[in-house]
Amino acid sequence: MSDHVAASAADALARAGALVRPALAEAVARLDPELREPAEHHMAGGGKGVRAALAVIGAAASGGTEREGVLGAVAVELIHNYSLVHDDIIDNDEERRHRPTVWAAFGTGRAIVVGDALANLATQLLLEDPTPARVRAAQLLADSTSLMISGQADDMAFERRDAITAEECLKMEEGKTGALLGCASAIGGVLAEADDATIKALTSFGLRLGMAFQAVDDVLGIWGEPKKTGKPVGSDLIAHKKSLPVVIARATGGPELDRLLASELSEDDVVEASALIEATGARREVMAIADRALAEALESLESVPLVPGYAAELVAIARFVTERDR
Amino acid sequence: MSDHVAASAADALARAGALVRPALAEAVARLDPELREPAEHHMAGGGKGVRAALAVIGAAASGGTEREGVLGAVAVELIHNYSLVHDDIIDNDEERRHRPTVWAAFGTGRAIVVGDALANLATQLLLEDPTPARVRAAQLLADSTSLMISGQADDMAFERRDAITAEECLKMEEGKTGALLGCASAIGGVLAEADDATIKALTSFGLRLGMAFQAVDDVLGIWGEPKKTGKPVGSDLIAHKKSLPVVIARATGGPELDRLLASELSEDDVVEASALIEATGARREVMAIADRALAEALESLESVPLVPGYAAELVAIARFVTERDR
Numbered sequence: 001m002s003d004h005v006a007a008s009a010a011d012a013l014a015r016a017g018a019l020v021r022p023a024l025a026e027a028v029a030r031l032d033p034e035l036r037e038p039a040e041h042h043m044a045g046g047g048k049g050v051r052a053a054l055a056v057i058g059a060a061a062s063g064g065t066e067r068e069g070v071l072g073a074v075a076v077e078l079i080h081n082y083s084l085v086h087d088d089i090i091d092n093d094e095e096r097r098h099r100p101t102v103w104a105a106f107g108t109g110r111a112i113v114v115g116d117a118l119a120n121l122a123t124q125l126l127l128e129d130p131t132p133a134r135v136r137a138a139q140l141l142a143d144s145t146s147l148m149i150s151g152q153a154d155d156m157a158f159e160r161r162d163a164i165t166a167e168e169c170l171k172m173e174e175g176k177t178g179a180l181l182g183c184a185s186a187i188g189g190v191l192a193e194a195d196d197a198t199i200k201a202l203t204s205f206g207l208r209l210g211m212a213f214q215a216v217d218d219v220l221g222i223w224g225e226p227k228k229t230g231k232p233v234g235s236d237l238i239a240h241k242k243s244l245p246v247v248i249a250r251a252t253g254g255p256e257l258d259r260l261l262a263s264e265l266s267e268d269d270v271v272e273a274s275a276l277i278e279a280t281g282a283r284r285e286v287m288a289i290a291d292r293a294l295a296e297a298l299e300s301l302e303s304v305p306l307v308p309g310y311a312a313e314l315v316a317i318a319r320f321v322t323e324r325d326r
Numbered sequence: 327m328s329d330h331v332a333a334s335a336a337d338a339l340a341r342a343g344a345l346v347r348p349a350l351a352e353a354v355a356r357l358d359p360e361l362r363e364p365a366e367h368h369m370a371g372g373g374k375g376v377r378a379a380l381a382v383i384g385a386a387a388s389g390g391t392e393r394e395g396v397l398g399a400v401a402v403e404l405i406h407n408y409s410l411v412h413d414d415i416i417d418n419d420e421e422r423r424h425r426p427t428v429w430a431a432f433g434t435g436r437a438i439v440v441g442d443a444l445a446n447l448a449t450q451l452l453l454e455d456p457t458p459a460r461v462r463a464a465q466l467l468a469d470s471t472s473l474m475i476s477g478q479a480d481d482m483a484f485e486r487r488d489a490i491t492a493e494e495c496l497k498m499e500e501g502k503t504g505a506l507l508g509c510a511s512a513i514g515g516v517l518a519e520a521d522d523a524t525i526k527a528l529t530s531f532g533l534r535l536g537m538a539f540q541a542v543d544d545v546l547g548i549w550g551e552p553k554k555t556g557k558p559v560g561s562d563l564i565a566h567k568k569s570l571p572v573v574i575a576r577a578t579g580g581p582e583l584d585r586l587l588a589s590e591l592s593e594d595d596v597v598e599a600s601a602l603i604e605a606t607g608a609r610r611e612v613m614a615i616a617d618r619a620l621a622e623a624l625e626s627l628e629s630v631p632l633v634p635g636y637a638a639e640l641v642a643i644a645r646f647v648t649e650r651d652r
Contacts, residue, residue: 032475035479089438090435112441113412113482116412120475124468127468128465136456138464139453139456142446142453146443146446146447149358153361157360
């Protein structure tokens with residue numbers, strides 16, 4: 001990634017953050033005090049704000065103003081954060097961004113209700129002043145959330161199943177990660193009343209970007225440097241996660257790999273397992289999937305006329321979130 | 327309750343159930359298979375379908391057809407059932423309607439996601455063909471769900487606090503139980519494009535009915551017959567629930583009652599505690615609150631012109647759900 005792209009992405013994220021952060025804080029402040037405290041604890045953990053940036057830059061790229069995208073950015077961030085709060089309970093994760101997760105700090109019950117409240121608030125905000133564009137945005141958000149929930153459900157189902165195909169895994173990731181990034185990319189255009197072709201192209205851009213992002217994330221979950229990922233070496237292997245490289249490797253890896261992956265993994269086992277997975281060609285294959293998905297995402301953007309400067313920022317964000325020092 | 331009122335309520339519930347049940351089943355069938363199975367397990371437990379009946383009879387009472395209320399009935403039942411699925415996790419309840427709860431049968435993670443899916447489906451259905459009436463219905467549902475969530479949050483907060491006032495308790499119950507019954511009563515009218523005064527009166531009817539229902543439920547939670555409630559004698563006392571009779575009794579009951587209620591209660595303790603609470607006059611006071619709330623509910627109905635036969639059915643349902651052999 002060139003310095004120029006990195007600077008452009010950083011600038012877009014910072015500008016969008018400055019617009020969205022106050023509106024998001026204002027929204028969360030509307031929650032019941034009992035829920036506001038844990039919600040603010042969660043939000044204070046930060047996050048890059050990629051979805052918020054896609055929404056406001058998406059609005060501007062499709063001919064509107066950045067400000068027109070803010071409500072969509074807030075709604076998508078609320079849905080994203082509700083899913084994180086609930087996922088942390090489901091995955092029994094005690095830390096996120098080096099801070100206790102909501103359930104770890106405030107109990108499972110409160111974490112469930114905080115997630116419920118964030119989800120409902122997103123719909124409430126969009127329908128508060130229900131212009132036709134806002135109704136369409138609420139519709140897009142509900143449909144995308146439905147896909148996200150199905151992806152989450154499939155991911156959970158995989159844990160109880162042995163043989164997963166790469167296609168099933170990709171479909172799961174499309175739902176779990178892609179759907180909401182597709183929504184984030186398009187919702188600003190919806191609010192700015194862009195035409196259907198533009199909305200479709202932006203949705204497809206975000207969806208494919210999500211697939212690329214997830215593929216890179218899966219690679220980092222096995223081969224990422226702990227210093228950069230904040231997780232131990234081979235964290236996905238230790239957690240027995242059926243991520244894309246694992247699924248692809250197991251298709252040709254033989255019973256030895258299966259046995260190793262199913263066992264309690266020592267540090268040495270992790271080194272051995274990741275070497276075995278890499279030897280199947282799975283790492284290279286997943287990176288090729290990421291490259292292809294990113295290329296498709298960028299093609300989608302080029303398929304419609306967008307405001308060039310903002311389109312370039314969408315490209316920069318896409319490169320930024322998929323280029324994580326592989 | 328006269329036999330006539332009981333028959334009228336039973337007839338309305340049966341008629342509404344016959345209309346709503348297939349539409350509700352069709353909606354749930356749209357869920358990802360991984361979620362559909364636990365959702366159907368939950369739904370098969372039944373339930374009286376009071377909210378569904380209020381929605382379809384509400385549509386007809388305000389000049390529309392029963393059928394116009396069906397989509398609203400489905401949406402409200404989805405929200406009601408999502409809240410039950412999540413509440414069962416929060417309260418650690420292993421059984422509902424003599425069947426294992428979703429988390430007990432399918433695990434906490436799946437139960438969280440099933441609830442999330444039911445909630446989102448409600449919005450999705452209303453916005454699928456977003457006529458102005460459906461958008462208003464979605465708006466009403468999101469606002470009511472927000473109040474319900476706040477009530478749930480307050481209820482959880484009470485567990486960590488010692489002194490709760492009767493006013494705080496009533497406000498909690500208004501959110502937790504009243505808000506969605508208010509929505510159920512009004513959403514049919516909204517879909518049938520009734521005027522604002524009618525919507526307001528129906529909302530207020532359901533809200534006050536919810537308060538009356540909850541007050542009766544709180545009395546049954548202490549003095550109800552196990553044969554009828556399906557719960558042990560004094561179940562709310564055993565669970566240390568700060569229900570309305572407890573809160574009112576503790577305001578004048580003195581330290582002896584406080585100590586007793588805070589302890590692990592034996593069967594004898596339960597008998598003693600319920601007698602002490604009754605001696606403060608709290609049982610009578612809560613029944614008076616229920617009577618007053620029911621009277622206000624019925625007054626709300628009378629404040630606007632409704633189709634008489636259907637209005638009579640709303641009255642019958644209200645009497646039916648608040649008259650539980652006290």
